[in-house]
Amino acid sequence: MKQTPPKPSIRRPNFPLDFKIKLVEQALQHGVSIAKLARDNSINDNLLFNWRQLYRQGKFGVQPKIPTTQQAELLAVTLTAEPSPLRSPLPSAEPVTCDIEFTGARLRLAGNLTPALLCALIHELKGPQS
Structure with a gap:
């Protein structure tokens, strides 16, 4: 045999603990x-992500x-009641259905769709105009 x-x-x-901590604090x-920090220190970026999680x-x-820069902050918010053209439904007793077909996909919208909502949707689907 x-x-x-x-x-x-x-x-x-087996990297020293102080090396790991120094890199993690830089990564944060x-x-x-x-990826660049890991590459500059000759380690795998997944290893640095793992160290960051453990840290x-x-x-x-x-x-x-x-x-x-990563600590949470509370922001002051003021709400004002203003009428929105997106909220007024079409003058119809029945829900409206809108089908939009793409190459290999279809988007179906149903419900109380407003003209302003449909215009905004069409505008966004067209994308930036040159």
């Missing part, structure tokens, strides 16, 4: 490309530092 030689074991690199900064869960043994 022929014996096969043992396969050489592939050793995974606004506008940083995870956020507190599994690196440090309190996660969330950049101020």
Whole structure:
């Protein structure tokens, strides 16, 4: 019986914790490309995404530092009651059905459709006009 030689074991690199934390904190900064940061540090971007998740869960043994650009903010909102042309239904007792056919697909709208809503839909479907 022929014996096969043992396969050489592939050793995974064991990165120091401070290296992981430093990269994760850089990755959490606004506008940083995870893929570029990983590539610049010779690691796989999926590994950096995984480290980022572990960091956020507190599994690196440090309190996660969330950049101020990612902290939630409350915004003041003021609502005013104004009549909308999109809310007035067509003068019809029966619900309106609108079918739009595309190559390989169909969009069907049914209900109290307003002329303004249908105009807006057609305008959006046409796309930007040159």
